[in-house]
Amino acid sequence: MRILVIHNFYQHAGGEDVVFHQEVNELQKNHEVHTLTFQNKKGWRGALQFLHYPWNFYAARQVIKALKRDQPDIVHIHNLHYASGPAYIRSIHKRGIPIVMTLHNYRLLCPSASLFSDGQIFTASVKSTFPWLAIKKRVLDHSLLKTTLTAWTYWLHRKFGTWDKVQTYVVLSSFAKSIFSQSTFPVADHKFTIRPNSIELRPVKVEKLAKLVYIGRFSSEKGIIPLLEAIDGTGIALDIYGAGPQLEQVSRYVAANPTIRYLGYQPQAVLSKAIAQADALVVPSVCYEGMPMTIIEAFAQGTPVLASAIGILKEMVLPLYTGMHFDPFDKNSVRTCLTDWVALDPAEKAKMAANCQAEYKQKYTLTKNMNLLVNIYQDAIQHAKK
Known part of the structure; x- marks a missing residue:
């Protein structure tokens, strides 16, 4: 293929x-695979890319060249934001080549992409014809x-029927599929078809330590x-990895709590260990995540997950089977979950x-x-032939 x-x-x-x-x-192990990538720029170059977002003729020309050169049986699209834009979908469809598109977020429904705004879940765009x-x-x-x-x-691309030219949309969970179905x-x-994210790794053989870990961006939606x-003040051990706009606030809590450590932005090998x-692993997101790779890695490593009981996190983490849930908007709920976990019988943790x-x-x-x-891919190709 x-x-x-x-x-x-x-x-x-x-x-x-x-x-x-x-x-x-x-895919390259068994198929002939070609790639075409775009890169978001900073400064005036990025501003120029953004202005071409609605109908990027340059991106469309690049795609047409790739189609002529590679003669693909199928095209798989990941992100469109913002250097490429969605207009090139029409160029692919015009040539009769089936398109599969993975939806890693909710940008097709709302400019926020995460359905999050002002510290809260924001779903008004889901059922709006224009946001x-x-x-x-x-x-x-x-x-x-x-x-x-x-x-x-x-x-604009709704009005021009661009989105219906995609043969198959891949969503990461039944939750994501339900959001699009209701929209x-x-x-x-x-x-729409469901296919979760995945990784291939061998568990790191290390001794479990009595600490929790947070890995991610330091931003309000996380x-x-x-x-x-x-x-704060519980004495629970927490290691924090990451970076982001809330680093200064994070640092204040680290300074005030000797059991909380900030270990910076680290390479994947360090994070895996x-x-x-x-x-x-603690995942306290207050937005609708796509499908966090950190949770999948935690499962592979045999590390239970304490997560917000919203969206895909509620679907992935099963209470007292692979972890525990809390209400991320209720400080007492979060604290109770953490303290209950710390007090849990080690044998129960081992089962999880x-x-x-x-x-x-x-x-x-x-x-x-x-x-x-x-x-x-094969189903999309077959349907395109009908």
């Missing part, structure tokens, strides 16, 4: 980039211009500050650790999910 995979890199690396590289590397309230709230980087142009771009997005439900407010050693690895092997191995992806 000849496959063209298209991806738009953000300015800063993220989970979508990991998925892109991982899938390309695996006026999202624009008013400046949900994308607190910018009226960015939010408006993004909203207009995706609305005004003008595509039939049968075009819930790091409510987590620190809940843990930290997850393997941890008593539990084994359950985590079983869950990983059943749902999240790379081999199993790559087979599923190839089946999705």
